[in-house]
Amino acid sequence: MNGEEAIKKAYESILKHDFASAVVWFERAIALDPNCAAYHYKLSITYARSNKLEKATLHAKEAVRLDPNDEHYAMHYRHLQAKELLFRAERLFDESDEQLWLAVELLKQAVELDPLSVEAYLLLSIAYSQLEDYSLAIRAVKELLKLNPDHPVASRLLEEYGRKWKQYMQTASPKEQAERNGVKDESEH
Structure with a gap:
């Protein structure tokens, strides 16, 4: 199996609303081709949709590192960073x-x-x-x-x-x- 076949399996899982299985398939694609920015990006999106922000940010950052010229990857990474800041800020609302x-x-x-x-x-x-x-x-x-x-x-x-x-x-x-x-x-x- 190659990375593209694993990605197809991930999308099949998403269509079945089986996001846990999709994550496994995206991770397998990354294991087969760890330098593919698109795989990291796709996994990041799936993690973000599953409210696993830390893992989503990690893979978004890796996608940007691997392909710094792709504006979609950069925008997605900035969006996730902003979300993390929102969560941190929200926790401070009941304080001094x-x-x-x-x-x-x-x-x-x-x-x-x-x-x-x-x-x-x-x-x-x-x-x-x-x-x-x-x-x-x-x-x-x-x-x-x-x-x-x-x-x-x-x-x-x-x-x-x-x-x-x-x-x-x-x-x-x-x-x-x-x-x-x-x-x-x-x-x-």
Whole structure:
């Protein structure tokens, strides 16, 4: 048996919704031809669909190493890296504000890696809202709505953040308002 025959068996398994068997066949194809980037890529996709993110990322990285010029492999790898950052950030949401700022940084990295990640923009908007930075929460949710204009949660959040922003601006001191708007107080010079 060669690698291509093993790949055919993997696809037959996928068509039968037997993903565990598909993984075995993809792994066999890799064992037969470990330098085939396409085999690693295909296995990575199957692992990702089975929520085995660590193994998916490992094989995506290997596909990129073997064929660094293939944009599909690179994009898939970046997507998986962004997903890992999302999961790490999500775990920080119930922590202190300091940890929430770390979550924001992770989510910003995720968006940079995968600018089409609706989930990253959603979590970023929620994190900013929890930190009471409504202008940035609004900006993040607007980016999400550019990607998915019909997102029901995002539309609701945009309205909510807008109300909270207005309330904040009505109660904030001029100095706080200037800081939130990114304007430095002239008296500090």
